[in-house]
Amino acid sequence: MSRIDRRFAALKAAGRTGLIxxxxxxxxxxxxxxxxxxxxxxxxxxxxxxxxxxxDPMADxxxxxxxxxxxxxxxxxxxxxxxxxxxxxxxxxxxxIVLMGYLNPIEIHGYARFAQEAVQAGVxxxxxxxxxxxxxxxxxxxxxxxxxxxxxxxxxxxxxRMAQLxxxxxxxxxxxxxxxxxxxxxxxxxxxxxxxxxxxxxxxAPVAVGFGIRDAASAKSIAGFADxxxxxxxxxxxxxxAMDADDMTAxxxxxxxxxxxxxxxx
Amino acid sequence: xxxxxxxxxxxxxxxxFGNYGGSYVAETLMAPLAELTEAYLRLRxxxxxxxxxxxxLKHYVGRPSPIYHAERLSQHVGGARILFKREDLxxxxxxxxxxxxxxxxxxxxxGKTRIIAETGAGQHGVASATVxxxxxxxxxxxxxxxxxxxxxxNVYRMKLLGAEVVPVTSGSKTLKDALNEAMRDWVTNVxxxxxxxxxxxxxxPYPLMVRDFNAIVGREARAQMLEEYGxxxxxxTACVGGGSNAIGLxxxxxxxADVRIVGAEAxxxxxxxxxxxxxxxxxxxxxxxxxRTYVLCDDNGQITETHSISAGLDYPGVGPEHAFLKDAGRAxxxxxxxxxxxxxxxxxxxxxGILAAxxxxxxxxxxxxxxxxxxxDGIVLCNLSGRxxxxxxxxxxxxxxxx
Numbered sequence: 089m090s091r092i093d094r095r096f097a098a099l100k101a102a103g104r105t106g107l108i109x110x111x112x113x114x115x116x117x118x119x120x121x122x123x124x125x126x127x128x129x130x131x132x133x134x135x136x137x138x139x140x141x142x143x144d145p146m147a148d149x150x151x152x153x154x155x156x157x158x159x160x161x162x163x164x165x166x167x168x169x170x171x172x173x174x175x176x177x178x179x180x181x182x183x184x185i186v187l188m189g190y191l192n193p194i195e196i197h198g199y200a201r202f203a204q205e206a207v208q209a210g211v212x213x214x215x216x217x218x219x220x221x222x223x224x225x226x227x228x229x230x231x232x233x234x235x236x237x238x239x240x241x242x243x244x245x246x247x248x249r250m251a252q253l254x255x256x257x258x259x260x261x262x263x264x265x266x267x268x269x270x271x272x273x274x275x276x277x278x279x280x281x282x283x284x285x286x287x288x289x290x291x292x293a294p295v296a297v298g299f300g301i302r303d304a305a306s307a308k309s310i311a312g313f314a315d316x317x318x319x320x321x322x323x324x325x326x327x328x329x330a331m332d333a334d335d336m337t338a339x340x341x342x343x344x345x346x347x348x349x350x351x352x353x354x
Numbered sequence: 355x356x357x358x359x360x361x362x363x364x365x366x367x368x369x370x371f372g373n374y375g376g377s378y379v380a381e382t383l384m385a386p387l388a389e390l391t392e393a394y395l396r397l398r399x400x401x402x403x404x405x406x407x408x409x410x411l412k413h414y415v416g417r418p419s420p421i422y423h424a425e426r427l428s429q430h431v432g433g434a435r436i437l438f439k440r441e442d443l444x445x446x447x448x449x450x451x452x453x454x455x456x457x458x459x460x461x462x463x464x465g466k467t468r469i470i471a472e473t474g475a476g477q478h479g480v481a482s483a484t485v486x487x488x489x490x491x492x493x494x495x496x497x498x499x500x501x502x503x504x505x506x507x508n509v510y511r512m513k514l515l516g517a518e519v520v521p522v523t524s525g526s527k528t529l530k531d532a533l534n535e536a537m538r539d540w541v542t543n544v545x546x547x548x549x550x551x552x553x554x555x556x557x558x559p560y561p562l563m564v565r566d567f568n569a570i571v572g573r574e575a576r577a578q579m580l581e582e583y584g585x586x587x588x589x590x591t592a593c594v595g596g597g598s599n600a601i602g603l604x605x606x607x608x609x610x611a612d613v614r615i616v617g618a619e620a621x622x623x624x625x626x627x628x629x630x631x632x633x634x635x636x637x638x639x640x641x642x643x644x645x646r647t648y649v650l651c652d653d654n655g656q657i658t659e660t661h662s663i664s665a666g667l668d669y670p671g672v673g674p675e676h677a678f679l680k681d682a683g684r685a686x687x688x689x690x691x692x693x694x695x696x697x698x699x700x701x702x703x704x705x706x707g708i709l710a711a712x713x714x715x716x717x718x719x720x721x722x723x724x725x726x727x728x729x730x731d732g733i734v735l736c737n738l739s740g741r742x743x744x745x746x747x748x749x750x751x752x753x754x755x756x757x
Contacts, residue, residue: 141656142655142656143525143651143656143657144525144530144531144534144642144643144657145534146379146380146534146537146538146541146643146644147380147382147537147538147541149538150524153524157524157525160654160656164654165653165654166654166655190641191378191641192640192641192642192649192651192655192657193654193655193656194655195639195640195641195646195655196638196640196651196653196654196655197654197655217380218378218379218380218641218644219378220377220378220379220380220381220384222368222376222377222384223376223377223378239381240380240381241381242380242381242382242384242385243382244381244382244383244384244385244386244544245381245384245385246385246388249384249385264380264381264382267382267541267542267544267545268382268541268542269538269541269542272542
């Protein structure tokens, strides 16, 4: 059983909805990245999505685009991201980490090399926005070493394809709540409740819902029908410009604590 | 040399040209791409669609475009005969209209009411705004803020045609960022929006569809060569940014093993300086904008900023079919610098009375080099993909002239 599987099994046993914060690796700072990751866990994160910055983030809205640009300007590369995960693992052996991003940085790093280094660092899975199921043969070397490929499903996904995604899902299935980029604000929970319930009934893995969830209220509205919620842009926005480790930790706590409480009150 | 016998067999059903191409996009776009692929594959064999496209190409675009023997230029160079396929004579002044006329008809057939496009030099934006106006479709064009500055005339042309031009200020503020922004728009508005990609890049079926719509250039040229010269050319050349005019010329000749093919990429200030846009000559395989192809990026996989005097070639990727042709050894891709392109621009203007687009001037420079290598009875066929009116301000500024 993978670390991600164990975590979702524990959540299910406890009757809790998972909280998955997304942060861009290298933003708002390089030196306090690992401190930030621990702070997320302390504030209630069940799994961390760590964004690998990419110069051309086609599926991301302005908030995450700018976070990526800032991280790249600071010189962040895949090697840094893996080093942060390795350091994080020295103190936290249980919280799963999924690297989220785009294919080119891994392609250039080399699939075999990345697979080996990522497992060694303690990465559990990858969510590659521009690598749909049809192209995922390139990730075989990642699967061979036990890295799970987190697949996405969207409102536009056709029924036959949805069945395929549900059957191939591992770790968790990431349901994109609306057609758009990350951080856009037109979440309509009524529309998606039925769709997510259907996907959840069929998927081989738990279902996390992301895109458009920005606070306790929107998280709570999702909690009724998802195994976990993903919060990215709103958190990245809150963290941007944090001056030091204490400031960053305080912001993460202030942001996530009410969301955690709302999920647990559900 | 290549062992491939039939280049018409590519791409395969997944849009792959050997190791290149494919559909590397967000899940949200998989369904609209499947819908587009289905519609396009149906329409490309539909006699009524073909007849309508042919009519538009003849009466609206002004096809066929002639092949022109540049005698004074050839004499000046002192080598083989240089022939130009005159895509600069098309309506809107470049080959781009071949593709937008076709995609607009596909859009209308699919019931889409809104057109979006990205543009670098502005030629594709103008060509998209043009067909949108003609079919009464709403049109939004994404354009890098840097490109808006250096292509003011085309920006104004798009506005005159009723399009909305949206400046893109992320990243390097050029073509690649405009493409990202158009993709984001499409992801958000997939229900009513048709994305007219302007080059043979992007996810399947775009490299196939854009190539098909531009392949008329090579089909005409091949027939014109046989009819007017009784033979095929020794060598073809065209400029390569994304590569749509080049694949348009090359495609009909790919199975003619004796016809050499050379693509001219933008070497900018020189390949050795790092300030260029030569993805094939100086890049490596990677994944960008929905397809696997050659890209310019650093060791962290970050796409690097490119440089070219011509906005239309200023792109860090290239169509996957070109990547395939390079690896197969069927085509060579070489760099032409800003200076070489400018020199060719002036030489063509003075010897033939033709102002070529800065993009096309790269091909002209390459044609001159190739002509020098061949005997006098040899033939170099060069795609003169666009006219240079849009570049007059850029050239004047470069040469310190106030217009």
